[in-house]
């Protein structure tokens with residue numbers, strides 16, 4: 001067990017995560033049979049899930065990374081996001097899937113999906129490990145969801161609290 005200063009209870013165990021990610025990998029492999037898939041992992045949180053998911057996908061996979069942040073501070077943002085790190089390669093004509101850790105207000109992803117659409121991929125899908133639907137402010141079409149979670153502060157499996165706890169092998173809630 002990792003040493004923590006906060007009280008963290010397990011919401012989704014490592015075993016349940018492994019099972020679900022395997023299922024998602026199988027579903028995605030069936031959907032993209034005969035094609036190649038260009039995964040866009042959203043830094044930093046999405047990276048942990050991307051690695052596990054990619055290992056369960058049986059069609060050829062490319063991986064690229066993007067880092068984005070919301071403009072302004074506080075909970076209500078303008079809806080625009082700033083690109084901290086853009087993709088290394090063009091997605092023109094590719095089957096693209098964005099891989100994210102969690103969709104909360106939807107602000108980041110609704111903006112990002114619109115932006116990526118303008119780069120003319122052959123197809124564009126969104127896959128998230130977690131979804132907090134109660135919190136949605138901006139509509140986003142999610143193609144693959146691992147788990148719906150309650151409106152609590154979640155950590156682990158890429159998700160941080162002040163940059164900590166990303167390396168927890170389970171999904172936890174800070175009490």
Ligand code: IMP
Pocket residue numbers: 045100101102103104105106107108109152153154155159160161
């Ligand atoms: P959105 O633009 O509000 O959907 O924000 C999504 C981003 O907020 C995610 O990529 C996370 O980095 C962060 N986030 C949202 N909810 C949580 C949480 O419960 N724990 C940790 N990070 C979160």
Ligand code: MG
Pocket residue numbers: 042043044045046101102
């Ligand atoms: Mg994130």
